[in-house]
Amino acid sequence: MPLKTVSLEEFHALVGTKFEPGPWISIEQDRINTFADCTEDHQFIHIDEEAAKQTPFGGTIAHGFLTLSLMVKMIEDVGVMPANVVMGMNYGFDKIRFLSPVRAGKRVRANVELLDLTEKDGGRLLIKQGVSVEIEGEETPALVAEWLSMVVCG
DSSP: OOOOEEEHHHHHHHHTTTTTOOOEEEEOHHHHHHHHHHHTTOOOHOHHHHHHTTTTSSSOOOOOOHHHHHHHHHHHTEEEEEETTEEEEEEEEEEEEEOOOTTTTTTEEEEEEEEEEEEEGGEEEEEEEEEEEEEOOSOEEEEEEEEEEEEEEE
């Protein structure tokens, strides 16, 4: 389902808005293994279920960067965007903190707040979103981030 679009003026008025959380995404062992192969990060805590049982986590955990990477999917239906967006791209992060590991088999979802907007020349808009990735059934989020995106409006 595509994001709702609003005028640039309406979008500016939404700074400070916390949106409804996105849908849950399952972090299964197969996904973790695929990410390990893709990034060549085969640390045992991610892929060796028997060895990982002997750690304080009691089993395998997702790579922090896997959880971070899934934020794109987690927020695709969260919030609103200004009308007439031609394209958008990652611009970076002002902050990323990995607070709690995501155990294999858990579900995560994003909670998003629109923190700031800065209009740039050329029809560009720098968007700062606060994102907290919630782990189902746990108090501490997997991560918190201040995510910057640049969109070009036509």
